């Protein structure tokens with residue numbers, strides 16, 4: 758799987774964003790551990806809070822299709838270097854390793870690369886629920 762395939766799909770999905778309120782388009786593409794890629798776009802509603810980000814649409818598509826984890830994700834938004842929100846970072850922690858690559862894409866040949874741990878250090882996850890109590 759070439760990361761450019763993730764970038765292309767994320768850029769395509771940005772065009773599917775349903776954003777009549779914010780007018781801010783975001784596309785994402787997650788790579789599942791099954792080798793399949795899953796695109797997502799942000800989707801808003803008139804009652805603003807049910808809005809879902811592109812990243813979570815992509816990740817939930819992957820998990821609901823039977824993938825067990827996410828191995829990489831590409832994100833592209835209307836702003837230069839659109840970063841994932843905190844809620845999406847937490848969802849990534851649920852389904853990905855700390856070293857998972859997060860690609861922040863402006864154009865197919867203009868991107869930045871981070872690890873999940875860089876974007877959400879000291880995270881709370883299922884490992885914390887298993888720790889002994891104080």
Ligand SMILES: O=c1ccn([C@H]2C[C@H](O)[C@@H](CO)O2)c(=O)[nH]1
Pocket residue numbers: 776779781782783798799800801808809810811812832834839840841842
């Ligand atoms: O990384 C991001 C940041 C924002 N949004 C969406 C949520 C909302 O629809 C719009 C403006 O916040 O952009 C995403 O999908 N992903």
Ligand SMILES: [Zn+2]
Pocket residue numbers: 810811812813841842843844845846
């Ligand atoms: Zn988000």
